[in-house]
Amino acid sequence: MKRTVKFFDQHFVQCFILSxxxxxxxxxxxxxxxxxxxxxxxxxxxxxxxxxxxxxxxPASGAVVAGNGSNIAGTGNLTVATNGSIxxxxxxxxxxxxxxxxxxxxxxxxxxxxNLPASPDITKSAGFDQLQxxxxxxxxxxxxxxxxxxxxxxxxxxxVASGSVVSxxxxxxxxxxxxxxxxxxxxxxxxxxxxAVTQNLTTLVTALSQDSxxxxxxxxxxxxxxxxxxxxxVGF
Amino acid sequence: xxxxxxxxxxxxxxxxxHTGLSRRELLANGLMTGGMSLLLPKxxxxxxMRSAMAQSAAxxxxxxxxxxxxxxxxNGGPTMGARFxxxxxxxxxxxxxxxxxxxxxxxxxxxGPNVWVDPTSPFGAAVLAGxxxxxxxxxxxxxxxxxxxxxxxxxxPFNQDDGAGQNxxxxxxxxxxxxxxxxxxxxxxxxxTVAKFASGFxxxxxxxxxxxxxxxSFSLTPAATGLTNSNALGLAATGANxxxxxxxxxxxxxxxxxxxxxxxxxxxxxxxxxxxANPNYGLSLFTAxxxxxxxxxxxxxxxxxxxxxxxxxxxxxxxxxxxTAGALMMEMGGEDYxxxxxxxxxxxxxxxxxxxxxxLAGTVAAAAKGAFILTANxxxxxxxxxxxxxxxGGTAANATANQTLNVSAPxxxxxxxxxxxxxxxxxxxxxxxxxxxxxxxTLNSTNGNVQVASTISSTANAVAGLYxxxxxxxxxxxxxxxxxxxxxxxxxxxxxxxxVI
Numbered sequence: 001m002k003r004t005v006k007f008f009d010q011h012f013v014q015c016f017i018l019s020x021x022x023x024x025x026x027x028x029x030x031x032x033x034x035x036x037x038x039x040x041x042x043x044x045x046x047x048x049x050x051x052x053x054x055x056x057x058x059p060a061s062g063a064v065v066a067g068n069g070s071n072i073a074g075t076g077n078l079t080v081a082t083n084g085s086i087x088x089x090x091x092x093x094x095x096x097x098x099x100x101x102x103x104x105x106x107x108x109x110x111x112x113x114x115n116l117p118a119s120p121d122i123t124k125s126a127g128f129d130q131l132q133x134x135x136x137x138x139x140x141x142x143x144x145x146x147x148x149x150x151x152x153x154x155x156x157x158x159x160v161a162s163g164s165v166v167s168x169x170x171x172x173x174x175x176x177x178x179x180x181x182x183x184x185x186x187x188x189x190x191x192x193x194x195x196a197v198t199q200n201l202t203t204l205v206t207a208l209s210q211d212s213x214x215x216x217x218x219x220x221x222x223x224x225x226x227x228x229x230x231x232x233x234v235g236f
Numbered sequence: 237x238x239x240x241x242x243x244x245x246x247x248x249x250x251x252x253x254h255t256g257l258s259r260r261e262l263l264a265n266g267l268m269t270g271g272m273s274l275l276l277p278k279x280x281x282x283x284x285m286r287s288a289m290a291q292s293a294a295x296x297x298x299x300x301x302x303x304x305x306x307x308x309x310x311n312g313g314p315t316m317g318a319r320f321x322x323x324x325x326x327x328x329x330x331x332x333x334x335x336x337x338x339x340x341x342x343x344x345x346x347x348g349p350n351v352w353v354d355p356t357s358p359f360g361a362a363v364l365a366g367x368x369x370x371x372x373x374x375x376x377x378x379x380x381x382x383x384x385x386x387x388x389x390x391x392x393p394f395n396q397d398d399g400a401g402q403n404x405x406x407x408x409x410x411x412x413x414x415x416x417x418x419x420x421x422x423x424x425x426x427x428x429t430v431a432k433f434a435s436g437f438x439x440x441x442x443x444x445x446x447x448x449x450x451x452x453s454f455s456l457t458p459a460a461t462g463l464t465n466s467n468a469l470g471l472a473a474t475g476a477n478x479x480x481x482x483x484x485x486x487x488x489x490x491x492x493x494x495x496x497x498x499x500x501x502x503x504x505x506x507x508x509x510x511x512x513a514n515p516n517y518g519l520s521l522f523t524a525x526x527x528x529x530x531x532x533x534x535x536x537x538x539x540x541x542x543x544x545x546x547x548x549x550x551x552x553x554x555x556x557x558x559x560t561a562g563a564l565m566m567e568m569g570g571e572d573y574x575x576x577x578x579x580x581x582x583x584x585x586x587x588x589x590x591x592x593x594x595x596l597a598g599t600v601a602a603a604a605k606g607a608f609i610l611t612a613n614x615x616x617x618x619x620x621x622x623x624x625x626x627x628x629g630g631t632a633a634n635a636t637a638n639q640t641l642n643v644s645a646p647x648x649x650x651x652x653x654x655x656x657x658x659x660x661x662x663x664x665x666x667x668x669x670x671x672x673x674x675x676x677x678t679l680n681s682t683n684g685n686v687q688v689a690s691t692i693s694s695t696a697n698a699v700a701g702l703y704x705x706x707x708x709x710x711x712x713x714x715x716x717x718x719x720x721x722x723x724x725x726x727x728x729x730x731x732x733x734x735x736v737i
Contacts, residue, residue, distance in 0.1 A: 108457040114441040115453070122494035122501070127438070129419075129505030132473070133512070136456060140463050180479065187486055196482035204475035214468050222468045226475030233480040233502050234487050 081232065083116035086131060090138045093183045093228045097150040098141040108137030132229055139224035143217050151220050165209035165219045169202070172219055176201040176227040183231025201227075299415035300559025303710025304606040306595035307565045307703075308588060309407040311428060312572030313614030315646040317656040317684060318585060319359045320610070321352040322389055322675045325684065333684035337656060338581075338618030338646020347378070348670060351387035351662060356644040358582040358626050362589025365641070367550075367597040368628075369538020381600055384665055388673025388705060388736030390698040391658045392688025393615075403429035404695045406611045408703045410563045411437030413719040414710060418521075419508055421562040422450065422552050428567060431699045433726025438505075438562075445545035445566070450552060451518030460513040469513050473506035521560065524551040529558065529601040541628075546594045553598030557606055563706070566591060571612070573648035578622040582645035586626040599664055606664040607706030611699065617652030621645060655685040659698045661736060663709050671709060671737040691733055696726070701734025708737060 081089055087100035087109055098105050115130040142150040142157070150156035157175035159168050177197060180188035188197045204226055208219040310316075317325075317337025325333070326344050334341025339354040345364060346352050353360035366377030408431035409421040420438035423430075424445045430437075440453040456464070464472075480499060489495035511517050524530045524539055524547045531539075539547065555561045568588060573581050592608060599606035621644035628640075658677075663670040676689035692698045700723045708715045715731065723731045 104458045111452055111457055114443075115439075119435065121436075122498050128498070128502035129438075129508050131502065132476075132506045132509050133456065136464065136469075137458065140458050143463065176475075176479075180483075184483065184487075188483065191483075191486045193482045193486045197479060200475065200478040200482050203478065204471060207471050207474075208468065211467050211471075213465060215462075217462065218464055218468050221463050222472040222475070225464075225469070225472040226479060229472070229476035229502070229506060230479035230483065233476065233499055234483045234489060 082118055082120055083113055083127075086116055086134065086232075089183070089232070090135055090228060093179050093231050094138060094142060094150075094224070095178075095182055097156065098138045100138075103141040103144065104137040105134070105141050108134050131232060132225060135225050135228045136221065139221045139228065142224065143221065151217065157220065159216055159220045161215075161217055163216055165205065165214065165216050168216045168219065169205050169209070172205045172208075172216075172223050173198060173201040175220065176204070176223045179224060179227035180231055183228070184234065300417055301415040301711070302557060302559045302602065302604040303414060304553055304557030304595070304599035304602065304604055305410055305414065305563035305609075305703075305706045305710060306553050306556065306592075306599070306606065307407055307563065307609035307611065307706075308591055308595075309426075309428070309565070309567045310571040310588060310610070310612040311402075311406070311567055311569050312612075313616050314571045314573045314584065314588075314612055315581070315618050315648050315656075316610075316612050316615045316658050318354065318357045318618070318646045319588075320387060320389075320660050320662070321354070322387065322391070322679075323350045323352070324675065324679050326352040328679070328681035330682070332682060335620045336617055336652070336684050338621060338648060340621055340644050345378075347382040348385040348387070350673070351385055354644075356621075358585035358641075358643045358645055359589040361626070361641050361643050362586045362628075363593055365593075367534065367538070367593055368541045369534045370597070371533075381596065381664070384668045384670060386663045386665075386670035386673050387660060387675075388663070389658050389660045389675045389677075390689070390692045390701060390734075390736070391675060391677030391679070392686040392692070393653055393655055393657050394659070394688050394692045394695055394698045401613060404613050405429055405431035405699060406613050406695060407431065407565050407567060408434035408699050409437045409439055409565055410434075410703060410707050410719065411439065412562065413437075413716045413722075414562050414707060415559070416556075416562050417560050418454070419505070419562075422453075422556070422564045424450075424548075424552070424564070424566045425569065426565060426567040427569065431696060431703075431726065433696070433700060433723040433728055434703075435726070436722070439565075445548040445552075447519065447522045447524070447544070447548050447551060450522035450548055454512060454518035454521055455515065456512050459515050461515075464513055466510045466513040470507065470510045473503065473510070476506055477503040521555060522548065522551045524548075524554075527551055527554055527601075529603075530554055530598070533597070533601045542594070543628075546590060549591050549594040550598045550601075553595040553606075554602050555598075557599040557602035557604040559604075563703075564595065572614070573616040573646065574650050576648060578645035578647050579624045581648055582624045582626045582643055585645070586628070586641075586643070590628060596664060600666070603666050605666065605710050607709050608660075608662045608664070609702045609706060610660040611702070612657060612659075613695070615652065615655070615657035616646075616648040617650060617656065618646040619649045620647050622647050652685075658686070659702050661702045661705055663705075663737070673705070673736045676736070691730075696728050697734050700726070700728040700731055701736065704731045705735040705737050708735060 091098055091100055100106060100109050112130040112134050115127045117127050147153065151159045152161055158171045159175065177189050180197060188194065201223065204223060205219065208214050208222055315338040318339045321344065329341045329344060340356045341354060343355060344352045345355050353363055355361060355364050364374060364378065366374050370377045372380065406428065407426060409423065411421055412419050420440050422442060423439045424442045426441060442449045442453055484490065520526050525536065530550060542550065552561065552564045556564045571584055595608060596606065623642060624645045625640055625642055663673060676692055678687040704715050704719065704723065707719055720731050
């Protein structure tokens with residue numbers, strides 16, 4: 001019997017070796033090598049080159065995405081909001097139901113305004129931790145006014161202060177989504193990551209509900225902080 | 237299994253030329269193989285990069301790296317020659333030089349291996365007296381603390397005469413390059429521009445030195461009660477980061493320069509706020525009477541003699557030294573001595589000496605290494621001294637405990653082209669082995685003028701070298717690479733040549 005070593009067998013071995021170092025990029029089949037039709041993406045659809053953020057999904061084809069042209073030197077840079085604009089962006093995220101000129105928001109702004117990012121260049125800016133403190137103050141203003149407060153009112157976020165966190169779960173998730181939408185032009189609820197946004201807000205509210213020391217008002221403030229902060233991180 | 241068969245020359249002559257590989261097979265399989273051989277390197281590199289960058293934002297664990305860094309920037313142009321002196325200055329001190337510096341100059345006292353002060357000067361008197369209540373008094377302070385100091389300096393007019401210009405970047409910081417639990421420096425009263433290389437360092441700006449002002453930077457407004465707690469803030473931080481992660485692809489953050497840095501910087505900063513839900517957190521950090529390391533060294537009676545600012549510096553320097561904070565930077569305004577009265581000058585020099593003393597005492601309380609930087613944006617020449625009295629800044633309620641001293645204050649006259657300017661750095665080692673530090677610049681042994689070294693051609697160079705030296709000392713001898721990179725990005729090259737240790 002003559003030696004018969006089929007070509008695809010040779011390549012299957014080669015492919016097998018390669019696939020160990022190139023997972024998901026190469027399909028090893030008896031017909032030889034073929035590239036994954038989603039080459040450049042992972043099996044779950046994660047976009048290539050994602051840095052520290054865990055990828056979710058690729059933008060829809062043809063979608064206008066921030067940062068286009070980033071491969072060209074000098075463009076696509078992230079520009080962070082600075083101390084002059086941050087208060088107004090926080091207020092906008094909260095549908096201008098708070099004002100940097102009044103309430104806790106104003107008091108906190110007096111305290112932290114010198115610590116907020118002063119440079120739009122992320123490599124030269126400091127004070128992002130202070131941003132969260134300012135957001136906290138702004139969110140706290142949403143709770144004032146009893147049933148007429150933005151937190152509770154029908155024209156606001158519909159949180160029933162006397163109810164449990166669990167009973168307010170839907171309203172809390174809706175509030176977080178709404179705040180994110182304000183920051184991101186509606187892409188939190190309408191964009192490709194809408195399901196992931198809901199899922200993450202659900203996870204947050206669930207975690208809050210598991211701490212018996214956290215009531216609905218505190219949960220709302222937490223959701224408000226999380227959504228507003230996230231709006232800044234991705235929307236700077 | 238491979239079966240070996242005996243072959244003759246015909247087998248080799250007539251056998252298949254391509255070992256069973258037909259043109260169709262080549263197209264079907266080999267073409268892809270060839271393509272992959274070209275694509276593979278690129279794909280492999282891309283995958284490796286993706287793997288390296290696909291990690292979620294990981295916040296470094298809070299680390300308390302002991303070692304205090306303190307800097308005092310005298311804004312305006314004081315008589316720097318009336319503060320610390322180097323070996324070379326002390327060795328050739330004469331009447332003419334002493335008059336130009338604004339000191340008597342006849343009874344210099346040596347601190348450690350190479351640092352001197354004039355005990356009759358306001359600054360020297362404050363340094364030698366030590367903090368009230370220190371064990372053994374001034375003698376104990378000198379033996380157990382001052383003798384463990386060494387000094388280095390960049391001398392000469394790296395900037396010009398008194399009031400040589402504002403916003404020259406005479407102060408900087410170390411941020412998180414000295415690992416610390418709050419992840420930032422403390423900057424008290426800094427109204428001028430920070431050195432360019434430090435512009436991105438995390439810092440809390442405190443308007444003026446008081447425990448309350450320091451605590452305010454580490455507290456929540458409004459108070460947390462009924463609105464949040466540590467767990468709720470932590471969950472909010474987690475939620476913010478998770479939401480940002482989920483939305484990242486929508487905004488193509490992967491391709492946006494700086495996005496990952498923002499996610500890490502902001503996200504990790506949020507987590508650092510969880511402690512602030514405790515309304516006593518800030519005060520417990522910066523109230524001297526609540527810091528065991530300080531109360532172990534000073535009695536309540538002794539602490540009561542200190543001014544609000546002195547207590548704040550004592551506590552904040554201790555927090556820098558014990559690794560809670562990065563560096564502590566202070567800017568002292570109104571220090572253009574040109575035309576000021578000797579009484580006014582004495583009060584300011586004495587105050588600065590006390591601030592240095594409090595920073596040193598806070599470091600001693602932490603039993604940690606320390607580095608102390610003194611800079612100015614100019615220098616006023618003097619024409620001798622005038623006897624005046626100065627009083628320490630004790631509280632009104634404890635006025636009787638205030639120290640009143642007779643001193644010889646500089647009589648500042650005017651500009652001298654910055655010839656006496658200097659950026660000092662003193663190193664403290666609790667074990668009594670401070671580093672051998674060098675002094676740059678060429679001293680004129682007749683009048684005390686100093687020609688600046690060619691490498692210290694700018695304020696930026698001098699400041700970078702001093703802070704680099706401080707960081708190296710408290711970090712065990714090596715400057716963290718991130719700090720070096722920041723200095724380089726800030727336009728200062730060859731940091732190691734600018735350092736004094």
